[in-house]
Amino acid sequence: SEIKKIAVIAGDGIGPEVVAEAEKVLKRTEELFGYRFETEHALFGGVAIDEKGTPLPEETLEICKKSDAVLLGAVGGPKWDSNSADLRPETGLLGIRKALGLFSNLRPAVVFDCLKDASTLKPEVLEGTDLMVVRELTGGIYFGEKFRRDTEFGQEAVDTCAYNETEIERIVRQAFEIAQKRRKKLASVDKANVLESSRLWREVVIRIAPDYPDVELEHVLVDNCAMQLLRRPSSFDVIVTENMFGDILSDEAAMLTGSIGMLSSASMGEGSFGLYEPVHGSAPDIAGQNVANPIATILSLALMFRLTFGYADAADAIEAAVAEVLDAGHRTGDIAVDKSQAISTTAMGELIVAAI
Amino acid sequence: SEIKKIAVIAGDGIGPEVVAEAEKVLKRTEELFGYRFETEHALFGGVAIDEKGTPLPEETLEICKKSDAVLLGAVGGPKWDSNSADLRPETGLLGIRKALGLFSNLRPAVVFDCLKDASTLKPEVLEGTDLMVVRELTGGIYFGEKFRRDTEFGQEAVDTCAYNETEIERIVRQAFEIAQKRRKKLASVDKANVLESSRLWREVVIRIAPDYPDVELEHVLVDNCAMQLLRRPSSFDVIVTENMFGDILSDEAAMLTGSIGMLSSASMGEGSFGLYEPVHGSAPDIAGQNVANPIATILSLALMFRLTFGYADAADAIEAAVAEVLDAGHRTGDIAVDKSQAISTTAMGELIVAAI
Numbered sequence: 013s014e015i016k017k018i019a020v021i022a023g024d025g026i027g028p029e030v031v032a033e034a035e036k037v038l039k040r041t042e043e044l045f046g047y048r049f050e051t052e053h054a055l056f057g058g059v060a061i062d063e064k065g066t067p068l069p070e071e072t073l074e075i076c077k078k079s080d081a082v083l084l085g086a087v088g089g090p091k092w093d094s095n096s097a098d099l100r101p102e103t104g105l106l107g108i109r110k111a112l113g114l115f116s117n118l119r120p121a122v123v124f125d126c127l128k129d130a131s132t133l134k135p136e137v138l139e140g141t142d143l144m145v146v147r148e149l150t151g152g153i154y155f156g157e158k159f160r161r162d163t164e165f166g167q168e169a170v171d172t173c174a175y176n177e178t179e180i181e182r183i184v185r186q187a188f189e190i191a192q193k194r195r196k197k198l199a200s201v202d203k204a205n206v207l208e209s210s211r212l213w214r215e216v217v218i219r220i221a222p223d224y225p226d227v228e229l230e231h232v233l234v235d236n237c238a239m240q241l242l243r244r245p246s247s248f249d250v251i252v253t254e255n256m257f258g259d260i261l262s263d264e265a266a267m268l269t270g271s272i273g274m275l276s277s278a279s280m281g282e283g284s285f286g287l288y289e290p291v292h293g294s295a296p297d298i299a300g301q302n303v304a305n306p307i308a309t310i311l312s313l314a315l316m317f318r319l320t321f322g323y324a325d326a327a328d329a330i331e332a333a334v335a336e337v338l339d340a341g342h343r344t345g346d347i348a349v350d351k352s353q354a355i356s357t358t359a360m361g362e363l364i365v366a367a368i
Numbered sequence: 369s370e371i372k373k374i375a376v377i378a379g380d381g382i383g384p385e386v387v388a389e390a391e392k393v394l395k396r397t398e399e400l401f402g403y404r405f406e407t408e409h410a411l412f413g414g415v416a417i418d419e420k421g422t423p424l425p426e427e428t429l430e431i432c433k434k435s436d437a438v439l440l441g442a443v444g445g446p447k448w449d450s451n452s453a454d455l456r457p458e459t460g461l462l463g464i465r466k467a468l469g470l471f472s473n474l475r476p477a478v479v480f481d482c483l484k485d486a487s488t489l490k491p492e493v494l495e496g497t498d499l500m501v502v503r504e505l506t507g508g509i510y511f512g513e514k515f516r517r518d519t520e521f522g523q524e525a526v527d528t529c530a531y532n533e534t535e536i537e538r539i540v541r542q543a544f545e546i547a548q549k550r551r552k553k554l555a556s557v558d559k560a561n562v563l564e565s566s567r568l569w570r571e572v573v574i575r576i577a578p579d580y581p582d583v584e585l586e587h588v589l590v591d592n593c594a595m596q597l598l599r600r601p602s603s604f605d606v607i608v609t610e611n612m613f614g615d616i617l618s619d620e621a622a623m624l625t626g627s628i629g630m631l632s633s634a635s636m637g638e639g640s641f642g643l644y645e646p647v648h649g650s651a652p653d654i655a656g657q658n659v660a661n662p663i664a665t666i667l668s669l670a671l672m673f674r675l676t677f678g679y680a681d682a683a684d685a686i687e688a689a690v691a692e693v694l695d696a697g698h699r700t701g702d703i704a705v706d707k708s709q710a711i712s713t714t715a716m717g718e719l720i721v722a723a724i
């Protein structure tokens with residue numbers, strides 16, 4: 013079959029360790045399913061600042077652009093986070109999203125059976141929780157004009173939140189389509205009682221909703237959604253919202269499940285190109301110790317197979333292998349009940365590879 | 369003693385019913401403690417739209433301005449909420465906050481003993497949760513310039529978020545002072561890795577922190593805070609944040625406790641003037657049935673005694689009376705385990721009055 017190109021960005025902290033295990037899984041699926049991949053490593057984040065003086069070197073963007081998909085470990089750490097300039101829209105995470113046109117962030121929040129008790133929510137409340145936050149990723153206040161000016165009240169800092177109809181329509185249509193393939197429920201989250209950008213958002217949602225008559229739509233105000241996620245998490249299917257609301261709500265939703273260390277995510281643009289990464293961060297405190305859990309990254313690879321390549325057989329096989337290894341009782345330290353029985357990052361990776 | 373003036377805004381839905389019980393409590397404290405109050409009723413919200421054609425009539429503002437404090441029931445309902453213009457900064461809730469200079473919203477989130485099991489969180493996680501969200505209430509994106517313009521991508525809607533140093537400093541100082549009277553911990557929430565207004569926010573917090581050396585300060589990013597509230601609610605004491613983040617996080621925090629129907633809130637400006645209201649809404653579905661729980665409104669009155677008038681004895685007595693009535697097993701429908709034993713709004717009010 014055709015050779016697929018994957019840009020691999022290991023990043024910082026535990027990023028290189030978890031990505032290494034996902035690469036073993038990649039190699040194994042190649043052997044078993046006859047798919048062919050070509051990987052190219054690229055620098056991004058703190059390690060790129062150290063080696064190239066910028067978090068997003070031009071050559072990294074080039075490598076991503078000529079690839080079919082990107083696998084990302086994690087970026088950032090105390091060493092660099094103090095310099096928030098590295099996260100400005102021109103550079104870093106926001107920069108790579110904009111440069112690659114990744115306007116949609118898909119964050120499934122599901123409960124893993126083996127982690128049922130890890131949530132701070134009561135099991136009966138959590139029962140059946142399986143939702144997906146679709147977050148607009150390249151618009152809104154994170155990308156709007158920003159400046160300071162002097163006033164009689166000292167310095168004033170200004171951020172601008174803008175959305176146009178085209179931006180809203182493409183992400184909302186994508187969310188409707190995702191809902192059609194799931195439980196056919198969509199919650200559109202806004203603050204239409206106050207914000208002009210939210211009023212436009214809601215108008216667009218209402219205008220295109222008739223194209224998806226099989227999807228049950230509700231409009232939820234963002235403050236109310238923060239509450240409802242706690243009160244009735246299992247009643248949500250797909251949640252679509254703008255960039256900042258999605259940032260906050262997707263983290264809340266992930267934490268609800270108790271499974272945050274196991275969750276994968278996809279950032280998509282037009283077409284099948286996507287960037288895949290675990291929801292968890294770079295965990296600098298445990299970096300380099302061979303104790304991090306590689307499962308979220310391995311599941312991000314499975315998501316890439318499913319969404320970018322349409323290799324459902326390989327995706328299914330990886331997900332089944334993860335389930336099998338967990339069912340057999342193997343755990344890394346983060347999910348082990350008896351920490352003395354915890355296995356290493358590499359041991360977990362190898363068990364999953366063997367189970368595929 | 370001096371006569372204190374209280375503007376009473378019953379509002380919509382269950383507002384008039386719960387406010388009526390709080391007024392009985394007011395009268396009783398007058399008799400028992402010798403304080404003297406003069407109340408004046410004013411129209412606001414949906415009922416004002418119906419009777420005066422505007423949610424915030426000029427005479428309502430006048431009544432509030434010549435009062436020492438405002439007691440508010442609840443406003444809004446399906447009949448009016450569709451007209452979101454009524455919530456614009458010039459009118460409605462945002463309008464009254466701006467016109468009265470109420471720049472600070474204090475929302476305690478505590479767990480009531482009798483509702484320990486009502487939370488969706490596990491009891492052991494919730495244990496000891498007692499936090500206060502201090503939300504900036506008259507700045508930020510809810511009050512910034514808003515407009516639409518035509519672009520090649522259809523209409524574009526723009527909101528502006530602005531904060532100046534004076535606005536930030538006054539709310540943050542208030543939060544530090546509140547923390548000094550509590551467990552001396554302050555979490556300042558921002559998105560300083562992306563937003564300019566958040567960077568200024570954090571700069572101001574860092575600049576004034578040395579004036580409060582006894583308060584332990586942490587900076588938390590808003591997305592992380594949405595997670596940490598779920599993971600470790602009891603570790604928070606005071607949380608201070610800007611308007612929109614506070615809107616979202618205070619609702620999340622209130623819902624965490626399972627006690628949302630019992631929580632009171634205060635909106636303050638410079639000096640002792642304040643507007644006091646229950647955290648819950650107007651609950652139009654149960655309006656007029658004499659089943660609503662008046663406790664959150666009665667506790668809001670107690671908060672008024674404490675914060676605006678400095679009548680700690682009366683505040684203590686009201687809070688003790690509420691505890692006594694609950695301890696004796698009396699419940700309105702919302703908090704009753706056995707709904708057939710639920711008592712009415714007026715019965716609850718009278719029991720509390722009798723217990724003072």
Ligand SMILES: CC(C)[C@H](C(=O)O)[C@@H](O)C(=O)O
Pocket residue numbers: 099105106259561562591
């Ligand atoms: C680091 C930051 C810019 C980023 C965001 O808010 O988008 C992160 O929180 C995320 O959610 O991916």
Ligand SMILES: CC(C)[C@H](C(=O)O)[C@@H](O)C(=O)O
Pocket residue numbers: 205206235455461462615
């Ligand atoms: C109705 C709305 C404008 C208001 C707000 O967001 O401020 C409400 O949600 C609140 O929190 O008091």
